[in-house]
Amino acid sequence: MPTNQQLKTCFILCxxxxxxxxxxxxxxxxxxxxxxxxxxxxxxEIEIYPNGLWRYV
Known part of the structure; x- marks a missing residue:
């Protein structure tokens, strides 16, 4: 299950x-x-870490 920070970042990036x-x-x-x-x-390809930070792979 994704963390709250991951969910917020995922929505913004999508x-x-x-x-x-x-x-x-x-x-x-x-x-x-x-x-x-x-x-x-x-x-x-984007990877979002549990703390909400992300990077292009």
């Missing part, structure tokens, strides 16, 4: 990506690291 018409293909939680992973568009 909103930002879809506002520029980039499709969101997958949002899931990595069971090993507890990071939220977003796959968007052709090349965009």
């Amino acid at each position: 909103y930002s990506n879809t506002s520029v018409y980039l499709p969101i293909y997958l949002v899931t939680v990595d069971k090993r690291t507890k990071n939220v992973v977003i796959l968007a568009g052709e090349e965009t």
Whole structure:
């Protein structure tokens, strides 16, 4: 289950990506690291850490 910080960051990032018409293909939680992973568009992969910080992979 994602943390509250991950949920907020995930919503903001998904909103930002879809506002520029980039499709969101997958949002899931990595069971090993507890990071939220977003796959968007052709090349965009975003990882959100439990503290809400994120990075492009």
